[in-house]
Amino acid sequence: MDQLDQLFRAFLKSNQHEQPTPKPDPEFDRQWRPVAWSEDNKHLMLRKLKDFQPGTAEVHELKILLHGPIGAGKSSLINSINTVLQGYNAAGALADSSAGQSQSFTLKFKIHRLKKGGPGSFYPFVFTDIMGLEEDKSKGVQTKDINKILKGHVKDGYTFNPVKPIDKGDPKYISNPSLKDKVHCLVSVLPADRISLMSDDVIQKMRAVREKARDLEIPQVVVMSMVDKACPLVNENLRKIYTSKKIKEKMEECSHKLGVPMNCIFPVLNYHEQVTNDTAMDILILMAMTDIIRLSQSLC
Ligand SMILES: Nc1nc2c(ncn2[C@@H]2O[C@H](COP(=O)(O)OP(=O)(O)OP(=O)(O)O)[C@@H](O)[C@H]2O)c(=O)[nH]1
């Protein structure tokens, strides 16, 4: 056997023993944010929300403002919170059925109250769902309008004009807003599957709103929707949300892009096709809501 042949045989032999490189494990060994996935935990959080009353006489309801890119799941989040609180499919804030739309579906500044018990009884927190932020200046809500909303200048029912912010002469303009008119918590909604694709312009708009809210000392929370689309593991089993490396990576991306700490970011799966309540979905939504309410109170 010549030397070349020997070398060739040695090469073949060494290749036979070579193991295929193992795929990186998509999961952590344990939940990095501990969650009790029990009905008891769900009912405990639900009870606290049902018993919640704002601490002051002046503010009888907390205002929670949702903002974020078009189609991020803002309206669906309000519907989902309502579904959790009512215990059944309660689609109240319209969500668009055509995902990936090019124009915001929510055009009005609309306050959503969630029913509690008997007729005329509502939860002491309300949600305002505004038009999605867009890169194109002629589309989507303007940051100037959001700043006015944060300070409490905009009345329920105002229709956004993407090319012109609200002015003082508008019948929907409140000149001297009081503490009850102001926003008590700013919730940024980001879609987990599209964070990396979000344009710098939209990110900059969101950061500008966050900075304004920070100057006004308005607490902030980030809700990361569409977790099912971002991670196959989570799509199969939502209880793996805090063991999924992909979801942690997406949350870190949110944290980095918006400049918010990880402990202010809550991943959720919105009710968008399910019609019956699911304990894991409810728990994730309740965890976000519990924090939103806790932080909102700090402003009253
Ligand atoms: N797979 C999945 N789809 C979702 C989720 N949340 C919302 N959707 C869908 O995404 C689409 C957009 O949701 P919307 O709630 O209308 O989004 P939005 O942020 O209110 O949109 P604009 O008002 O247009 O800015 C709808 O088709 C929803 O059904 C989610 O967590 N997972």
Ligand SMILES: [Mg+2]
């Ligand atoms: Mg909407």
